[in-house]
Amino acid sequence: MRFPLSLTANLTKYLAAKTIRGEKKFPLVMMLEPLHACNLTCTGCGRIREYKPTINELLTVEQCIAALEDCGAPIVSICGGEPLIYPEIGRLVKEILARKKNIYLCTNGMFIRKRLHEFTPTSRFFFNVHLDGLEKTHDLCVERDGVFREAIAGIKAAKAAGFLVCSNTTVYKETDVEEIAELFAYLRTLGVDGNMLSPAYSYASVQTKDIFMSRQDVNEKFRRASKLLEQFNVITSPIYMEFLRGERELMCTAWGNPTYNPRGWKGPCYLMTDEHHKTFGDLINNTPWEKYGYGRDPRCENCMVQSGYEASAVLGGNSKFGDTWKMLQWQVSGRMGGRRGAKTSNGAGNGNGHSNGFNSKPMSLPLDQSSHNNEAFRIL
Numbered sequence: 370m371r372f373p374l375s376l377t378a379n380l381t382k383y384l385a386a387k388t389i390r391g392e393k394k395f396p397l398v399m400m401l402e403p404l405h406a407c408n409l410t411c412t413g414c415g416r417i418r419e420y421k422p423t424i425n426e427l428l429t430v431e432q433c434i435a436a437l438e439d440c441g442a443p444i445v446s447i448c449g450g451e452p453l454i455y456p457e458i459g460r461l462v463k464e465i466l467a468r469k470k471n472i473y474l475c476t477n478g479m480f481i482r483k484r485l486h487e488f489t490p491t492s493r494f495f496f497n498v499h500l501d502g503l504e505k506t507h508d509l510c511v512e513r514d515g516v517f518r519e520a521i522a523g524i525k526a527a528k529a530a531g532f533l534v535c536s537n538t539t540v541y542k543e544t545d546v547e548e549i550a551e552l553f554a555y556l557r558t559l560g561v562d563g564n565m566l567s568p569a570y571s572y573a574s575v576q577t578k579d580i581f582m583s584r585q586d587v588n589e590k591f592r593r594a595s596k597l598l599e600q601f602n603v604i605t606s607p608i609y610m611e612f613l614r615g616e617r618e619l620m621c622t623a624w625g626n627p628t629y630n631p632r633g634w635k636g637p638c639y640l641m642t643d644e645h646h647k648t649f650g651d652l653i654n655n656t657p658w659e660k661y662g663y664g665r666d667p668r669c670e671n672c673m674v675q676s677g678y679e680a681s682a683v684l685g686g687n688s689k690f691g692d693t694w695k696m697l698q699w700q701v702s703g704r705m706g707g708r709r710g711a712k713t714s715n716g717a718g719n720g721n722g723h724s725n726g727f728n729s730k731p732m733s734l735p736l737d738q739s740s741h742n743n744e745a746f747r748i749l
């Protein structure tokens with residue numbers, strides 16, 4: 370299985386109920402940002418730049434739960450900022466799980482070891498660790514040495530304690546897909562349960578523009594990536610992958626991944642901000658959805674991100690005969706849990722944390738050498 374059965378069952382039940390009620394626009398994954406502060410200043414991150422004026426604001430656990438109940442999504446992606454510096458992250462996760470939701474906690478991995486004791490392993494909870502390459506590349510992307518090693522130490526601790534862990538990789542123009550294959554092979558030896566992949570989006574607030582790809586660049590990059598990565602438990606759906614390779618069109622379904630943060634419901638999507646809404650209903654009913662997406666808004670021109678289009682695959686936008694069968698086959702053909710102790714493609718790697726991947730040649734990303742953001746440590 371590619372995902373835990375509890376997630377598939379939850380999602381199937383939810384989709385069936387929505388279909389019976391004839392609802393057209395509903396959320397699949399709530400992007401919950403309890404804070405925007407972070408301990409890192411990653412080159413491609415729009416959040417710490419866009420929300421700089423309110424970087425110290427936090428949602429309360431009660432506000433998070435009220436928003437979750439307002440939208441009713443079956444899956445919650447807790448992101449930010451860095452959620453593991455949110456003071457009440459343990460209680461927040463407990464409250465969400467008590468409502469029978471599935472959680473992906475998106476983290477840079479720096480504080481997994483420190484806060485692991487606040488969580489209990491369950492098939493409805495994943496640590497989703499952001500890794501953009503092997504050690505040198507990743508540390509360049511996040512603008513700090515030692516981040517890769519600490520994230521790996523966190524992954525090992527989480528796996529040893531019985532947690533589900535997946536990785537999340539953003540693909541930039543200079544991303545070397547061979548290196549990503551090497552990274553996934555190494556993570557497999559640690560027992561990592563799946564690997565997410567998404568092309569980067571060019572945020573208006575990110576000044577370093579030449580790291581982002583055009584649609585054509587994305588198509589080429591993912592054609593190559595698909596071949597190299599099919600051996601791994603990639604948890605990016607086959608329909609979304611076809612879209613990334615340029616083999617089919619999908620319509621943006623940004624309402625499928627609504628974002629809630631200290632300013633409210635972010636509209637229209639996870640990436641662009643035209644307005645913050647007080648309620649989920651206001652976001653859904655008062656956003657001119659027909660004005661967004663490829664060919665409608667210049668800001669959407671090169672956007673192919675997961676938060677805009679992965680839900681399109683599940684919600685059946687531009688669906689084709691055989692899609693349901695394809696999705697089902699994909700779920701049952703996956704394999705969680707990696708292969709602990711297996712060797713990487715270069716023959717090294719045994720789960721002890723020092724595969725020869727650590728010595729790989731880094732990419733030369735153009736970096737914005739801004740100073741590190743220390744606001745996060747004040748909150749912690």
Ligand code: SF4
Nearest residue numbers: 621638661669672677
């Ligand atoms: S295409 Fe991308 S940027 Fe445009 S609305 Fe959809 S998710 Fe947002």
